[in-house]
Amino acid sequence: MELLKQEFQNSPNFDLHQAFEVINRNNLAKNDNYISLDEFKEILRLHGIYTLDRDIVHLFNRFDKDRDGRIGFKDFANEMITVSQQKKVKHQEIIPYR
Numbered sequence: 789m790e791l792l793k794q795e796f797q798n799s800p801n802f803d804l805h806q807a808f809e810v811i812n813r814n815n816l817a818k819n820d821n822y823i824s825l826d827e828f829k830e831i832l833r834l835h836g837i838y839t840l841d842r843d844i845v846h847l848f849n850r851f852d853k854d855r856d857g858r859i860g861f862k863d864f865a866n867e868m869i870t871v872s873q874q875k876k877v878k879h880q881e882i883i884p885y886r
Contacts, residue, residue, distance in 0.1 A: 808864050822858035823851075 811831045812823050828848050832839075851859045851867045 804865050804868060805861070807868070808861050811864075820858075822860055823864065824858060828859065 808823070811827055812821065813827050813830070825845070825848050828851075829841075829844050832844060832847075848859070849855070851863050853863045853866060854860075
């Protein structure tokens, strides 16, 4: 997962909102603004990450900070931003998605 985070962040055009939208595939159909466990599994597999379901659930829970069974934009952003980036935006609020 750390390699995937670094890949995203090293992209010159990396945008947290766009990354969240790519993973949240059912947003247009359901307008839910949350990443489900199924969407999370799918994006990992699309990036060649194959592992046991229990490991995927563990990783999903790492993102799901408020333990509501889904990943909101704030959960996603807090996990994707590295410690060094957090220091840069320490006094800035993460703007919620939509």
